[in-house]
Amino acid sequence: MKEKFLLPVYRREGPVFVKGKGSFLWDKGGGCYLDLFPGWGVGILGHSHPRICRVIKDQSQSLIFLPNNLRHQWQPRLSKEIVKNAFGAKVFFANSGAEAIEAALKFSRLYGKGRRFEVISMSNSFHGRTFGALSATGQEKHKEAFKPLLPGCKQGKFNDFGDFRKKITKKTVAVLLELIQGEGGVNVADKQYIKALSNFCKVHDLLFIVDEVQTGMGRTGKMFCYEHYGVKPDIMVLSKGLGGGFPVSCMLVRNKIADIMGPGLHASTFGGNPLAARVSFEVFKVIKDENILVNVNRMSKYLFGRLGSFKKKFECIKEVRGMGLMIGLELSIKAKEIFERALKKKLIVNYTHENVLRIMPALNIKRKELDKGLDILEEIFERIQ
Ligand SMILES: Cc1ncc(COP(=O)(O)O)c(C=O)c1O
Incomplete structure (x- = not known):
């Protein structure tokens, strides 16, 4: 989509999104994305909570x-x-x-x-x-x-x-x-x-x-x-x-x-x-x-557990840090590459400071949704390794 009337202050990535529900986003063509970074930390209840x-x-x-x-x-x-x-x-x-x-x-x-x-x-x-x-x-x-x-x-x-x-x-x-x-x-x-x-x-x-x-x-x-x-x-x-x-x-x-x-x-x-x-x-x-804090603590424990095992398995992950559902993976490679590969696989994460991959999912995320995202990331790290 052409954005010639917009001041070019943002580097926008990916397709044009038209709908969001919970931890998912849909693009114009109906493609469904898992969003593990909804609204840059804004979407604590996921997209369009009823x-x-x-x-x-x-x-x-x-x-x-x-x-x-x-x-x-x-x-x-x-x-x-x-x-x-x-x-x-x-x-x-x-x-x-x-x-x-x-x-x-x-x-x-x-x-x-x-x-x-x-x-x-x-x-x-x-x-x-x-x-x-x-x-x-x-x-x-x-x-x-x-x-x-x-x-x-x-x-x-x-x-x-x-x-x-x-x-x-x-x-x-x-x-x-x-x-x-x-x-x-x-x-x-x-x-x-x-x-x-x-x-x-x-x-x-x-x-x-x-x-x-x-x-x-x-x-x-x-x-x-x-x-x-x-x-x-x-x-x-x-x-x-x-x-x-x-x-x-x-x-x-x-x-x-x-x-x-x-x-x-x-x-x-x-x-x-x-x-x-x-x-x-x-x-x-x-x-x-919705007992959101209980979910944050449960999902956090699970997420840190799986990411901890990624760290042992993949040399490029130097550190997994954060608290609750605010997580950063310090990498020895460019985090942008992981972000781009994930986007191609319809997974949205984020990166900062060149080498930190960020995950900040909705606070009501379900375990199976986290697993879906983590499976995609694991596959990407396996390929890159
Ligand atoms: C810790 C912190 N403070 C302040 C801001 C600024 O917020 P806004 O972009 O809504 O002005 C941000 C934005 O990312 C932030 O992360």
Whole structure:
């Protein structure tokens, strides 16, 4: 299909897709694909979950949009649900991951009262493409062409507390990080490191901000990834799975400090609109009703087990890492080649950093679907070996 009227910012692969259901996608010609990376982490309930479709239809027929100076029931109901599942906080709604990161960066500026404004994020991190989020992102390749970026954004080495301490100055106000770096290659933060960071933030009055855009909403086997670490953030940012495919994001700010962002200091026209908020509210209900977290933990154990046996069998697999259903295979060969071969066999996976193959299936995936995908991957690795 010709795309000459589109700004060429995406490298698109494969056929034109017209339909999705659960962990499957169909192309124009009726070809059926198994999707082990639905929506780049967005499709936590798979494609077109019937309950999500139902509330989109229902809500769109009653009220799609309302500006944020008027009240509707779904924003308060959703924020209560998010907080119930997370920690005592107040919620600001936006539409994308980067926008919610911007909100967190602006909140940090307010918290620093003009005296402190530096935010330390991590090497290899990814926080989005808007100027603030990009400035916090720890990957030069995304930033180079857009300098000068936001002042006060620096990066410490991921998983290196000593390096983090070296970056601290009197002007530092916050630390921002992903507990598992997604785009950075599925790198899992060490428990000790996170505990040390969180303690340091408490003692030195720094905001501890976690970007759970990818890791949140059950992806890692708990509702939010910070729960694995025995710490509580001051600010948490969510998007991707929050709407089960519908665009919505949010920033949670711990109660104690939340009120410094008062009326007029921040806003989003579409943030928390009735349709998005209702859909997201339904996502929380589905996660509960369908025991999604139990499935994540079961399928994760199974997936890591089979991938572990692949590692023993295939020399090109250097490491299998991740948590829950967020998995990366570090390869000694180009991961793009595996991605391309898989696509030819009607399997969708993903790759990042040249050599990391990524699998992030729907959280309600069935074992036989995983097996189907793993059988295809096994066959590909056998051929390549
Ligand atoms: C951890 C993380 N933060 C932020 C973002 C930015 O989200 P968006 O593309 O919705 O702006 C992403 C996107 O992949 C992400 O993975």
